[in-house]
Amino acid sequence: MIKIFIVAVLLVSGLVGADKLFFLPNNKKDAVKEIENQLKNAKESIDIAMYNLSYQRFNRLLDEASQRGVKVKVFYYKKKADFVDGVETIKIKDKLHVKMAIIDKKTVIFGSANWSDETFEENYEVIYISDKTELVQEFNKFYQELDKNKRNQVNDKKK
Numbered sequence: 001m002i003k004i005f006i007v008a009v010l011l012v013s014g015l016v017g018a019d020k021l022f023f024l025p026n027n028k029k030d031a032v033k034e035i036e037n038q039l040k041n042a043k044e045s046i047d048i049a050m051y052n053l054s055y056q057r058f059n060r061l062l063d064e065a066s067q068r069g070v071k072v073k074v075f076y077y078k079k080k081a082d083f084v085d086g087v088e089t090i091k092i093k094d095k096l097h098v099k100m101a102i103i104d105k106k107t108v109i110f111g112s113a114n115w116s117d118e119t120f121e122e123n124y125e126v127i128y129i130s131d132k133t134e135l136v137q138e139f140n141k142f143y144q145e146l147d148k149n150k151r152n153q154v155n156d157k158k159k
Contacts, residue, residue: 052114
């Protein structure tokens with residue numbers, strides 16, 4: 001009976017997950033800290049689709065993740081940063097307005113916020129972080145579709 005209860009708790013906890021919601025500029029420090037923790041603790045992959053990716057604080061963490069063996073792939077429309085050779089960056093020809101990151105295919109970070117200085121210094125934005133299984137699966141599907149659609153991409157830097 002105890003085994004059944006433990007299995008049930010583990011299954012339900014995997015479906016329920018945790019959510020964190022940040023409103024900028026009020027929750028700026030907490031949002032930055034949480035995103036930094038997500039990037040620092042990534043073990044296998046960081047998949048990003050972001051209109052503007054110029055926030056140097058996060059870009060350094062993406063470089064560090066790549067150097068420790070995490071597969072980092074970034075789709076972008078506009079960026080003002082260079083990454084180390086291990087970070088795969090793909091410039092999208094068509095307007096890419098999405099702002100999302102998937103950590104280890106298990107946690108998604110999304111909302112209205114680009115990862116830019118303006119976002120974290122002066123903008124009113126919303127950032128949502130979740131590890132809810134169903135939600136993360138939908139974001140992974142979206143990212144896979146973006147990845148398959150190579151005809152609308154221009155590779156900026158290879159792995």
